[in-house]
Amino acid sequence: MKLFTVVLALVWLAGCASTRQEFTVSPSTLLNDAAFSGYERVNIESEADVFGLDAEAKAFVAKAINPMHDPTEQMEDLVEAIFDRADLNLLYMGAANTTATQTFHNQAANCLSLSIMTYALAKEAGFAVKFQDIEIPEYWTRRDGFSLLNGHINLRLMPQHIGNVINLLETGYEVDFDPQAPRQHFPKRLVGRDTVLAMFYNNKGADALVNEDYKRAYAYFRAAALTKPTFDSVWVNLAILYRMTEHYGLSEKAYEVALKLDPENLTAMENLAFLYANTGRQQQAEELEAVVERRRVNNPFYHFILGEQAFDEGQLDEALSHYRDALRLDKSRHEIYFGLAKTYFQMGDISRSARYFKQASMKAFTAEDRHRYNGKLDLLTQRHASL
CATH class of the missing domain: 1.25.40.10 (Tetratricopeptide repeat domain)
Incomplete structure (x- = not known):
């Protein structure tokens, strides 16, 4: 993610990490606002911006759901309308990190953006919606000479309980925009809206990092860290940014925080090994690289x-x-x-x-x-x- 010339420097997109909530993170000790003067002028989308819908999108929901249908049929109608290219004309594009309304109007989006849009549309329709983090094996893509580690999320929709109405679809309706293959056999865990918002900021920061706009990258990573301090992937990305801007001490601390949040985060291990090598600690680098390689050999x-x-x-x-x-x-x-x-x-x-x-x-x-x-x-x- 050809500064990242080897697999030792990756940026996580759309997050899929197992955080350790018992570890408390204090973002202020790891942020360095002074090093990125002017970051505050970057326009960061608010939570309302990210999940909000305009009038046209709301009208789409009203048209998609027939009020005479039962809740299960309504969910099916809405999901079918969302997937219908004739209605939204969406193409899958990994780098398209957009808000719910932008995704609705654009012709390209990625998994996270599509999930955010669908969440917003389903909430507008009155359904209960939950985000699910799919714990897929490490999977990279290449973009502009960078290696990017991809995560995956999907949605589970359920009708709201109304009075004494018995809902026979208690397990919900799963919506997945994976363009590659079904993920049903991978473990899933529920994640909150704050985590998804942090993922959105993390993705925007990764885009800026690829484009070498370090001030913008810092602004978005900072927003992600403050939104969800236990989201380990943002600390990996912030550590990469610090390394690239030669703030090696903070870089190392950020990697260490990521590993405390998730001791199995191979991306953090690999990047930390790269930092060790770059700062003259070759033996430590080689030991950590060996651990990572052993765990990845069958991937x-x-x-x-x-x-x-x-x-x-x-x-x-x-x-x-x-x-x-x-x-x-x-x-x-x-x-x-x-x-x-x-x-x-x-x-x-x-x-x-x-x-x-x-x-x-x-x-x-x-x-x-x-x-x-x-x-x-x-x-x-x-x-x-x-x-």
Whole structure:
């Protein structure tokens, strides 16, 4: 997340960490306002801004729900309307971090933004809504030369209890915008609106960090930390920002807080090891790196992200080796096939490249990805035919 040239510097998006609530965090001891003069002029969206709806969005809810239906049918009608591209015309875009109203009007959004919008629409409809954090294995994506660690949340909708009405759908209605694959088999935990607001600020800070707008990044990370001090991912990101701006002491303290909140946070461990190495503590760095590697060795996306980094650095043989390791562990991910396809293309092996582009298209979960891969495959096919 090519300052982050290795997997040792990651930014967490849409958060999925297990916090330890018994550890008390004092944000004031870890914030450094003086180092980012002018941060206060960054316009941070309020909670009302993030979860609020305008008149058009509220009218959409009124139209989607037929008041003659029972609550279960109303929920189904609303969810169907939200998923109906003809109604909202939404495309999935990982970097689109927008408020509920912005998401409603825009043509692109990510998982968190879609969940926030759906929460707001469902609340407007009168349903009880809860956010769920899905504890997925570590999963990275690449953007602008950075490795970003992705989390995932979804929603559970339930009708409000009315008088003596018996609701037969006590388990609720789960709404998930995962563009990759179903997450039903992963553990879930309820998270509050304050955590989701902190996730939103964290994502906005990560966007600013990628764009090297450190003042803006600090403003959003600061807002996230003050909103939910026990959200460990924001301390990892703030520590990365401190490291990048050479505030090494604060960086180390922020990593340590993240690890106290979640001792299993491998991202915090990995980044702390990177900081150790950069500050002359090689033995400590190597010991921590070894712990992280042992825990990640069976994660296909660990090998995938190493392949992505090797590819970016022009180390094609090394990239190929990492992608093959990833494929050996997971043959269902379109990203891995795409990695192999683009590497073989760079190596001049058009036939193998075309084969893996075809497989990437077959494994893709979204129309946008399939269209992208098929377009590349068509170009390769034309090129191969002309040879």
